[in-house]
Each structure stands twice: as C-alpha cells, then as structure tokens.
Amino acid sequence: MSPELDLFGPSSTDTSSGALTVSAVTGRAKQLVEAGFRVLWVKGEVASFKAYRSGHWYFTLRDELAQVRCVMWRDNARRLPAQPVEGIQVFVECRPTLWEERGEFRLTVRRMIATEADGLWELQLQRARDALERDGLLDPARRRNLPRFPMRIAVVTSTDGAALRDIASVLGRRWPAAELLVVPAQVQGDKAEQQLCSALELADRIPGVDVIIVGRGGGSREDLWAFNAEAVARTVADMRTPTVSAVGHETDIALTDLVADLRAPTPSAAAETVAPSRKDALHAVDHLARRLAHSLANRTIVGRERLERTGDRLLAAVQGQIERRERRLGELAGRLHALSPLRVLQRGYAVARNDQGQVLKTVRQFATGQRFRLTVQDGDITAVTERGGST
C-alpha cells in the first residue's frame, strides 16, 4: 500500500479484502477534489455543447493540451442570454468536482462569460437583431410620429423603479393635464420578459391611450437584458399605439429601442419628449381661438361685400334698363321723324295750307286774294294769292 493512500484514512479497510469499492474510491476522490479547490475561474474553448430539455447544459472546455467536462445547471444556465457556440472562448466560474457515476472529473459551472467583453450577450443580441431585421422590423420607415398633445399616457415599467417616479415628475411639471396610466411589469429577472410582453399588450388595449412609454432606469447589463429579448422587441414592434422605448442610461441601447417609434435615452427624456409644454398647448388653443374669431369676422365682411356687390348689380341692371329705354325712345323718335311729311320740306319743297290747315294741292284751291300759309323747312309764312288759278 502506498503511503498516499493513507490520506483516505479508514476507507482503506472498507472491504474485508482490503480493496476499495469503486464508489468508495470515487467518493473519496470527489471529497479530495472538492476540498482541494475553491471556486475557480477557468478559461477555455467550448466544445461538444449540448443543452438538454431539462435546461441543464453539458459541454467540454479545452485548450491545446487538455480538456475537461463541464456541467451548468438549469438555474445558472437560464441566467445567460444565449447558448455558447462551438469554439467560443469563455471564462467560467466553477467548482471542480468528480462525477461518481462515471468517475469523471468535471467542472460545475456557475457563471460563464465570453472572453470578449459581453460576448454571449452580444451573440444573443446579434441573433435577435438579425431575426428582427429579416422581418423588416428595424426599418426606420415603420416609425410613427408621436401625437402632439397626448392626454392619456401609458407607462410599462416596474411600479417601484426610479423610471416611473422620473416620468411622473417630468409629466407633473410639464404636462399635468395628462393622465398617466401605469401598467406594472417586472423589468428584470426571470419573469421580466413574459411580464413586459403581456403588460405591453394590455397597455395597447387601453382605450384612448395616445402614447406608451416602455422602459426602466439604469442598471447592469444583465438587469437591462429583458429589453433585448426578441419576444419583447417583437411586441414593441407590433404595438398599435405609438411607443417610446427608454431603457437605462444614455449609452445603453436595447433591442426595444430599435423597433420602437422613438428611442429616448432615459425615462425622464421619454417623458420630456412625449409631453408638450402646457405653454405650447395654451398657445395652440389661443391660436385656434383667434382663427375662429377671425373666420366669423371675415364671414360677415364677405357677406357685406357680397351684399354690396348685389346692390351694385341691381343698380347696374336698373340703369341699363333706363339706358336701353332711352335709346329706344331716341330710335323711335328718329323713325318718327323720318316718317314725318314735313321732312320733305328740308329738300326745298313747301306746303301750302289754308287757314283751316287744309293742304292746298291744286290750282283750283287758290282763289284770287285768298290768304294761305306756306310752310317751309324752318317755319310758316303767310301769303296772299295774287291771281287765282283756273284750269
């Protein structure tokens, strides 16, 4: 018996033959391994990855010279945004152990991060983003304008987060005429993704909602991660009501930012953007009031003008009538004139009439010494017949 085995103490006498059972040796080895290592960070390349339906992950971590089997239990695995791809370089926080059933040395992984900063998160984000892109949901042309004077504003966020207080404070200052409807949802943790989706759908069904803000205050990358979930992004993209995404601080960009009608850098900024100032609203009302007053004033002016125009036309019509009649009168007079028998006198003829006005047409009508009137072009003269006529 080698002296090293003494390390195992009384177990060396587990069987009568002095030999150890397999379970005993693996059990002891397990104890030794677990006692010999504290929590470690190990760096390596992921290979032979398999995620079981149970949610547990099994994979190998390797470098050029060696490899080790790893397991990541469901509760830890589901905190990660995405499964690692083959060949990705990762750091794992783990406890070495020995899996007795297979006598296999392995690492129980509690956390995994890609060696490139946030590699796994980026990986998930990229996948989700690609999927949204394929469906045309990232097209900026899909973005709608926000209503100018929203009176009913819904906010999808946590009721105990800073985001809600910030939004309420900005709206209270700038646009207290509005009604703020809070649709509560957990914004981080296991339930965040599902709760955000259903709260968004609920907010979209509230009658009369003009605009919806979805978001949360700042936090770690993991805290903000629900807003990078593909399902949440798709729900935001599907909203009937114009929606503003406001996640974290200025520098944080979430997937929901890319599909919303507007991305606000912070929840406060979202409220600033959504709310007009009361001054602007009063201004708009005053402007309409002035236009309304003018429109009626103009209408009476237009009416008066029209009346005047009508009067003018009436006058013109009457005048025309008079003129037409005068003209007609002139014409008639002219014609009358032309028909006058006296007109012939203008050509040098004269007409003789007796005192009774009887026209003297024949010689016989003139007796010697008889007076008669002779009418010429411009008047009458009186004449006496010197020698009466006889035939």
Next chain:
Amino acid sequence: MSEQPTFREELERLEAIVRALEDTDLDLDQAIGLFEEGVGRLKTARKMLEATDLTVKKVIRGARGSIRTDDLEL
C-alpha cells in the same frame, strides 16, 4: 375606462370647424352653429389644460380581458 373626447380630438374638431368657416360657402345659420360649437370646444380644451396635478393610475387586468384602474401613490 372613460371615452370622453381627448384634448387632441377637441383640437382636431376645432381645426375642422375653423377651416370650414374659413373656406367653405356655408349658410349663415350653419356658420353660426359651427362658431358656437367652436367656442364651446375652446372652453373645454382650456379647461383640460387647467389641471395642476398629474393623475396617476395603475392599470389592472380584470376578468375576461376587462381593464380597470386603481389609484397609485408614488
């Protein structure tokens, strides 16, 4: 949930009234009717802006897809 006209709807209707008064040939009776409606709506719109305290409510999902609200203290 109430369904009274929102501020936006008041403004939209006002805009339409003003435009009708400005542009179209209306009877005087119609014009005066519209004008009076406009004055009423202006009053309502101004009143809406008079609120000084933001109303904050929590939305709760009721039975069978109904929606109700509850007061929410921040």
